[in-house]
Amino acid sequence: MYTEVPLFDVLNYLPDGIIIVDERGVILFANESFCEMLGYENTMLKGLNILSILADIDVFQKCISKVMQDGKSLDASTDFLHRDGYVIETTKSVRMIQHNGTTRFFVNIRNQSELNHLNKELLLSKELIEFQAHELSKLLNHRNQEIEEILGSIDEVIWYINNQNLTLSYVNNAVEDIFGIPKEDFLNDPVLWQQQIHPEDRLLVKTFFETLLPGQSQTICFRIIHNDNQIRWLNSRVHHHPKLHLFIGITSDITAPKAQSEEIAFLALHDPLTLLPNRAKLKLQLDNRFEHSANSPFALMFLDLDNFKNINDTMGHKIGDQILIEVSQRLRNTIGVYDFCARFGGDEFVIVLHNADLIWIDTIAKRLIQVFKEPFKINETDFFLSSSIGIVLYPQDASNEEDLIKHADTAMYNAKHKGKNQFVYYHSSMQQALYDFLRIESLIREGLKQHLFELYFQPLIDSKTLHIEGYEALLRFQHPKEGFIPPDVFIPIAEANGDIHLLAHEVLSQACDFIDTVRLMTNDPFFVAINVSAKQLYQEDFAHTLLDYLKQRSIPTSFLKIEVTESTLMENISLISNQLHELKMGGIRIALDDFGTGYSSFAYLAQLPIDTLKIDKSFILPLFEGDSNRHIVEMIANLAHILGMNVTAEGVEESYHYDFLLENKIDTLQGYHLCRPLPKNEILTKLQDEVHYFKPANSLAYTI
Numbered sequence: 001m002y003t004e005v006p007l008f009d010v011l012n013y014l015p016d017g018i019i020i021v022d023e024r025g026v027i028l029f030a031n032e033s034f035c036e037m038l039g040y041e042n043t044m045l046k047g048l049n050i051l052s053i054l055a056d057i058d059v060f061q062k063c064i065s066k067v068m069q070d071g072k073s074l075d076a077s078t079d080f081l082h083r084d085g086y087v088i089e090t091t092k093s094v095r096m097i098q099h100n101g102t103t104r105f106f107v108n109i110r111n112q113s114e115l116n117h118l119n120k121e122l123l124l125s126k127e128l129i130e131f132q133a134h135e136l137s138k139l140l141n142h143r144n145q146e147i148e149e150i151l152g153s154i155d156e157v158i159w160y161i162n163n164q165n166l167t168l169s170y171v172n173n174a175v176e177d178i179f180g181i182p183k184e185d186f187l188n189d190p191v192l193w194q195q196q197i198h199p200e201d202r203l204l205v206k207t208f209f210e211t212l213l214p215g216q217s218q219t220i221c222f223r224i225i226h227n228d229n230q231i232r233w234l235n236s237r238v239h240h241h242p243k244l245h246l247f248i249g250i251t252s253d254i255t256a257p258k259a260q261s262e263e264i265a266f267l268a269l270h271d272p273l274t275l276l277p278n279r280a281k282l283k284l285q286l287d288n289r290f291e292h293s294a295n296s297p298f299a300l301m302f303l304d305l306d307n308f309k310n311i312n313d314t315m316g317h318k319i320g321d322q323i324l325i326e327v328s329q330r331l332r333n334t335i336g337v338y339d340f341c342a343r344f345g346g347d348e349f350v351i352v353l354h355n356a357d358l359i360w361i362d363t364i365a366k367r368l369i370q371v372f373k374e375p376f377k378i379n380e381t382d383f384f385l386s387s388s389i390g391i392v393l394y395p396q397d398a399s400n401e402e403d404l405i406k407h408a409d410t411a412m413y414n415a416k417h418k419g420k421n422q423f424v425y426y427h428s429s430m431q432q433a434l435y436d437f438l439r440i441e442s443l444i445r446e447g448l449k450q451h452l453f454e455l456y457f458q459p460l461i462d463s464k465t466l467h468i469e470g471y472e473a474l475l476r477f478q479h480p481k482e483g484f485i486p487p488d489v490f491i492p493i494a495e496a497n498g499d500i501h502l503l504a505h506e507v508l509s510q511a512c513d514f515i516d517t518v519r520l521m522t523n524d525p526f527f528v529a530i531n532v533s534a535k536q537l538y539q540e541d542f543a544h545t546l547l548d549y550l551k552q553r554s555i556p557t558s559f560l561k562i563e564v565t566e567s568t569l570m571e572n573i574s575l576i577s578n579q580l581h582e583l584k585m586g587g588i589r590i591a592l593d594d595f596g597t598g599y600s601s602f603a604y605l606a607q608l609p610i611d612t613l614k615i616d617k618s619f620i621l622p623l624f625e626g627d628s629n630r631h632i633v634e635m636i637a638n639l640a641h642i643l644g645m646n647v648t649a650e651g652v653e654e655s656y657h658y659d660f661l662l663e664n665k666i667d668t669l670q671g672y673h674l675c676r677p678l679p680k681n682e683i684l685t686k687l688q689d690e691v692h693y694f695k696p697a698n699s700l701a702y703t704i
């Protein structure tokens with residue numbers, strides 16, 4: 001018997017079945033794998049003849065005899081019978097072993113059943129696949145045509161190129177429109193598409209393909225040169241298909257929308273009329289400065305055209321627009337290339353000067369003022385303009401955009417108040433002035449709403465009879481919290497913001513109430529003199545409206561006088577002269593107020609319908625401080641009388657004023673020495689008490 005046990009142990013671990021048989025076919029050894037393969041216990045197989053477990057005895061015997069004959073090993077397929085009766089397909093190799101004069105056969109058996117089964121299935125599937133593939137290709141041919149038709153009719157270019165060398169494999173009809181080159185040319189020359197890319201964008205496209213990872217999709221915008229030599233903007237969405245080794249893409253022409261969006265982007269940051277940067281761009285510019293060069297100083301100028309509104313109102317917006325265009329060109333040409341000029345609003349411009357050297361800022365500011373010296377010629381007509389400029393310095397005056405603009409604006413207003421056509425550097429005190437302005441402005445509006453404005457009346461005394469010949473109406477504003485606000489404070493603010501018209505209406509209505517009441521008490525003639533400011537007289541229908549109002553209230557025009565300041569008159573004499581003539585024709589008398597402080601030309605005075613010259617109190621109060629004031633008063637009185645006018649002196653505070661004026665033929669006297677401005681009721685009380693005239697205290701005499 002076979003006794004080499006250790007070897008059998010090794011044989012037991014092999015995955016193939018191993019048996020050893022003698023020349024008769026008796027099984028001397030069977031390993032575990034073989035027992036398992038056939039469903040037998042090891043002990044049952046030992047001593048059994050192999051023929052009893054073979055499905056095909058012939059094959060085995062042929063095989064054995066062949067091996068014995070050739071003395072070699074042999075591979076063949078053999079079917080064994082499982083203990084349960086079914087066939088197990090195997091391949092086996094048989095080896096003959098000669099040992100101590102006995103012959104043994106070593107048989108190695110590999111189970112082929114599963115493999116064969118799989119192979120059969122594979123074969124079946126292969127046939128099925130082939131059949132399906134055939135059917136599919138039939139279908140695809142039909143489909144391809146359909147797809148080709150669909151792709152051919154869309155506006156986007158559909159294409160795919162090799163992912164290695166970027167050669168074109170497919171492209172649809174749309175390519176012809178976008179490139180202006182026939183589709184066939186692209187297909188015949190697979191790299192033609194690369195040559196159509198704008199030279200500046202070629203690297204961009206190349207890098208795009210190089211970095212587009214397999215499986216990824218991405219978008220790229222680039223330019224091509226159309227066959228008509230125009231540049232077109234394309235947008236491509238590309239997918240990298242790793243299995244097909246392709247870049248597959250869809251491309252559209254975005255030239256028009258891009259141009260539109262660029263225009264929109266431009267317009268978002270520029271003024272469409274002058275093409276200068278707008279307020280939004282100014283903000284970006286400043287933000288940029290703060291971010292990147294926070295420590296480097298610069299100057300910001302706020303430039304506002306003087307009286308531009310007049311041109312716009314009288315000549316129309318078309319002319320106004322042309323002037324604005326010309327202005328912006330002149331400004332742009334005056335500042336440096338690195339400086340920035342934006343149109344901030346209607347006739348407002350903001351300039352940012354790169355160089356913050358004070359001498360340089362001064363030079364540019366002067367040039368900007370000079371720029372307006374040349375008239376603006378529009379349709380053969382010369383228009384004369386000027387500008388007011390406020391200058392603020394970064395960082396000392398303000399450190400953020402809002403404050404810079406606010407302070408430059410404040411300085412610009414200051415330049416306007418100082419007489420326009422000049423530049424002014426910002427100073428912190430201006431902010432206070434502006435604050436005061438805004439505070440008073442809001443108080444005026446409150447006062448108008450709450451009826452806090454009250455008209456006071458100051459008698460005007462006839463120097464010959466010492467009777468009251470009239471009253472000057474003076475506005476008073478007593479605020480419950482803020483106290484008394486003098487007219488010198490609120491009138492200029494109301495003039496500046498336009499509220500003067502509302503105040504004037506209040507004055508006229510209270511003056512007429514007063515006239516009505518006094519007329520009932522006395523038959524003596526009298527008048528109420530109201531102060532009229534320049535702003536009112538610039539209104540073309542001023543005289544007409546005033547006369548109309550008196551008519552409505554049935555008040556004869558002789559009861560009203562108006563006081564116009566000399567400086568108001570001289571500011572725009574031609575405009576105001578018409579109004580004065582109309583008033584005079586209507587029967588309203590006119591006094592020229594604060595006379596002597598302006599610079600009236602006598603030639604004008606003679607032509608204007610003026611009844612009274614009111615010598616300003618600044619000549620009367622210091623009447624005895626030196627000789628000149630007395631001489632001036634005498635001269636004015638003579639002049640007035642020569643021109644057929646009356647003379648009034650205001651500011652008669654002292655008895656020696658009074659004595660002097662009386663002696664020098666001043667017709668009318670007004671001042672604290674005679675009577676202070678009083679509220680309506682106090683005047684009425686005096687009238688009731690029949691104090692018709694004022695008897696001033698005895699003269700203290702004076703010496704010349």
Ligand code: C2E
Nearest residue numbers: 474475487488491507531532533651652653670671672673
């Ligand atoms: P004004 O028209 O020159 O008015 C005369 C001013 O002299 C008044 O000041 C009056 O109170 C003051 N006054 C009268 N007698 C004397 C005197 O003996 N000594 C001194 N030192 N002053 C005297 P008030 O009321 O403060 O008005 C100041 C200015 O405000 C007025 O100057 C006038 O220009 C303006 N104003 C007042 N009321 C009105 C108004 O209803 N409309 C307009 N547009 N302006 C007004």
Ligand code: CA
Nearest residue numbers: 472531563593
């Ligand atoms: Ca006055």
Ligand code: CA
Nearest residue numbers: 593594616650
């Ligand atoms: Ca006056």
